[in-house]
Amino acid sequence: MNLIEILLNWPKAYISGTDLCSILDKSSDSRHAIIKRTIRDGYLIPIRRDLFLIKNSKRFSLNSFEIAPIIYGPSYVSFESALSYQGWIPEAVRTTTCATIKRTKEFETPIGVFSYEHIPIEMFPFAVEQHQQNGLTLFIAAPVKALADMVYARGRSWETVNDLSEDLRIELDTFRDSDKELLEELSRTYSSSRVKKVLNNLSKGFSL
Numbered sequence: 001m002n003l004i005e006i007l008l009n010w011p012k013a014y015i016s017g018t019d020l021c022s023i024l025d026k027s028s029d030s031r032h033a034i035i036k037r038t039i040r041d042g043y044l045i046p047i048r049r050d051l052f053l054i055k056n057s058k059r060f061s062l063n064s065f066e067i068a069p070i071i072y073g074p075s076y077v078s079f080e081s082a083l084s085y086q087g088w089i090p091e092a093v094r095t096t097t098c099a100t101i102k103r104t105k106e107f108e109t110p111i112g113v114f115s116y117e118h119i120p121i122e123m124f125p126f127a128v129e130q131h132q133q134n135g136l137t138l139f140i141a142a143p144v145k146a147l148a149d150m151v152y153a154r155g156r157s158w159e160t161v162n163d164l165s166e167d168l169r170i171e172l173d174t175f176r177d178s179d180k181e182l183l184e185e186l187s188r189t190y191s192s193s194r195v196k197k198v199l200n201n202l203s204k205g206f207s208l
């Protein structure tokens with residue numbers, strides 16, 4: 001089976017440079033020439049270094065949430081993307097927004113823009129949920145964790161839950177039906193006094 005046949009039957013809609021090295025058991029120069037020709041012929045589309053989209057793959061269309069942590073990881077979907085996915089904000093989000101323990105970065109790719117913002121390493125795994133979709137496991141922040149990430153990474157501040165509602169157009173009932181215990185646990189766990197203060201402000205909104 002030649003490379004094109006392998007690509008078209010690959011189990012994912014993307015392939016890494018490491019996988020291509022395993023498939024193309026040749027010298028570095030020969031492998032580079034084959035990959036370059038395959039890109040020129042339109043079967044591979046570079047997403048970033050050592051990561052390629054497979055054109056006309058038999059796999060269903062690529063999910064941006066699936067590939068986000070592969071483009072730049074470790075990371076998980078958060079901020080507006082997480083809130084939109086879980087129905088907290090009404091707007092569709094064009095940029096895939098993520099939290100990472102690495103430096104803040106943004107990637108413009110042929111499959112969209114991916115934005116990554118730094119959060120503390122100790123908070124990275126906290127309140128990140130696994131969502132199953134079409135056989136995929138997607139890692140997405142719980143809504144209140146997405147809010148905490150906004151406060152930490154972007155300096156967002158809300159004195160009351162009404163301020164939050166007006167700022168992000170989140171329905172008050174949606175917020176009040178969320179996980180109060182998780183919000184309070186986040187406020188205790190974050191070392192940032194500013195984050196603690198804002199999350200404590202929001203926790204008061206459950207009783208209004």
